[in-house]
Each structure stands twice: as structure tokens, then as C-alpha cells.
Amino acid sequence: MSAPQDSTRPGTLVTRLEHQSSGAAVVWVSGEIDTLTAPALDEALTALLAADPSDGVVGVELSGVGFLASSGLAVLIRAAHQARAQGRDLHLVAGGRAVARPLQVTGSDRLFTLHDDLSTLPGGASSQVD
């Protein structure tokens, strides 16, 4: 059993948890989020929200995502509620239309703090500029 090499192949998803120098914890996601891969996203976001101090900044970098189905949206929404219950926001870098459009059309964009890129995350390199 070898791991798939090509993260952009339809129906595959790669997630990676990374700690920024600012202290923020960020999950990088690339591939397609649908009913097959939503459980992997769920697992990654659960780890993100469980592993870090509950007052830490948490974010999800979705620029590498080429498709987002309602099953994936549901996972993101659940994570946003969970973060809110911990007293913090879930920060998202939506990236392209494949993620931004589903968030916008369902009105779920209001549940997240959206960023163009990670540099505007609280505590990030350029976050002094308000």
C-alpha cells in the first residue's frame, strides 16, 4: 500500500497540520472535498481544534482545493461552531472560486473569518497593519 502521489487527482485529498512562527496552527488542504474525502477533512479539523491551546489562533488554508461539496461544507461549518464553543474564530483562506462560491452561495461565509492569504492571520507577519 503506497500513498497516492498526485494530490490533485479527482477524489483525493491531502491535509497537513502546520504551526506558523506566529504560533497559529494551520491545516493546509489540497485536492477535492466530497463525500469520499470529507471524513479526512473532518479528522484533520478535529485534530486542529483538539491539539492546540484553546485560545490559540486556528486556520484552514484551502487555496489548493479544487472542489467543495456540501458534505465538506458541513464539516467546515461544524468546525466553526466547535471553535466558537471554545471561544475563538476559525480562520479560512478560501483561495479560488471552488471554495469561495459554495461558502458565499450558502451564506456560510459568515461563520468564518476569511482571509486572502495567511499573512493577515492574527499574530501573522503583517497583522500589525489593521
Place this chain on the structure above:
Amino acid sequence: MSAVEPTGTPGGGGSVVEVRTSATAALIPTIRAVASDLAARADFDLDAISDLRMAVDEACATLVDVASPGSALQCSFTVHGNVIEVEARVDTAGPESTVSTDTFGWRVLQTLADEVELRTDGGRSVGILLNKRADPTPR
């Protein structure tokens, strides 16, 4: 007319593309790729292409969940000018195999498509019919 011919679709006319796969989630990426391609060729704007791709994915994922073991997922796309009509259908094992419309996924589907309709056939099959216009309705 080439090998593709209208097959008694409502409204008649239009070009028809039919895709038939095993009713498994692993093949839905192929079907949504067909949806994107047809929408792009029909001059749908980028938001409408994205909406149709997601709506078709949602319809197919919903149906695969209730399909009887070993059955096929049949997807028929009809392009009528600036509207694409999609009918997706699977065979079901009996009347207990129903699609619930009281779900987050169904609400998303209703938001994405201009019209959505659930069609059951006495427990033998379940279909989802949806329409999408080339220009997204302002929200």
C-alpha cells in the same frame, strides 16, 4: 444529429449527453467533470459552472446513498439554449429506499439549482431532476 439523439426529454430538442456509471461515490468526480464541461461549452458564467458542478455532485451523492447494491447511476444532461437540465436516477431496492429532503445537502441543492424535483417510481427507482440557467440568479 450524430450518435447523440434526444431521448424523449421534456421540452424536446436540445443536445443530450448521457453518462451511466456504477452507483458508487468513487465515480461521481467523473460525472461532475462532465457537468462542468457542458456548462462551460454552453457559455455558463464561472459562478453558474461552479453551482452546476456542485448541484450535480450533490444529486449524485444523494442517490448513490439509496441505490440498490450493484445498480447503475444514470445521468442525463440536456442543453436547451442557456439552460441545462439534469436528470440523475438510480434503481432502489424498495419503497423504504427514499431520499430525505430534510437535510443540509438538499437545502444546498435547492440553493444551487434553479429548480429541483425528486421523482420516485413506486420503490423501483429514485431520480432527481434539476435545472440550471447560464446566469446565476442574484442573491
